[in-house]
Amino acid sequence: MTREKIIISGASSGLGEGMAREFAARGRSLGLTARRVDRLEALAAELAPTAPTVAVAGLDVTDVDAVPGVFGDLADRLGGVDRVIVNAGLGKGAPIGTGKAAANIETVQTNLVGALAQIEAALEIFRAQNSGHLVLVSSMSAVRGLPKAQAAYSASKAGLATLGQGLQAELAGSPIAVTVLLPGYIETDINRGVKTSMMTDTDAGVAAMVKAIEAEPARAAVPGWPWTPISWALRHLPDAITARMV
DSSP, rough: OOOOEEEETTTSHHHHHHHHHHHHHTTTTTEEEEEHHHHHHHHHHTTTSSSEEEEEEOOOOTTTHHHHHHHHHHHHHHHHSOOOOOOOOOOOOOOTSSOOOHHHEEEEEEEIHHHHHHHHHHHHHHHHHEEEEEEEEOOGGGTSOOOOOGHHHHHHHHHHHHHHHHHHHHTTTTTTTEEEEEEEEEEETTTTTTOTTTOOHHHHHHHHHHHHHHOOOSSSEEHHHHHHHHHHHHHSSOOHHHHHHO
């Protein structure tokens, strides 16, 4: 099935912007949201020659009351919506208990509470039309909790992945599909400064994500190599071993 009309949150930069470019190149209509409307408008102008329709809307996903209206408006402007990609995220953080709780709380509010608001809005549309594809951009850090400044981020992404699993169980056999993506290290602002030999450049990472999204699996580590075996290892190996991996 080709999903022709796609809403992407957090589309003003990073993976969201990259996915918007890739889907536009495939001739899809796009509804793009983010806080930085100026960047969305510039992106929309760039994508206009290839995407049949590009609608943009400013949205802070932590304003949970605003999310349903924005999603509904974008769906109207696109003439419907076939896929929603819950991508907006934040990577702030500090070791817990060091007096910097605000950064951790903001990250959880954006990545989990804001994501839940988007899921609610998307599924209300999908249930009404009895079809749709919900994509949740979680993280490899959802598989095994990360320490120090990444602990709250890791927890927020684990919560998002668990929401996806619950919805998959509920919607199994229905015309509504749910995909949980677990990106590894892909070069974006969130990962800038991370020193690792396993960093994937943005274009290759986005291509892997879009390929996985189009296949509509229940769960996918991206890029598949090396993150599929790493995901398995993080889930199944003893703590004494996985502690050295994170």
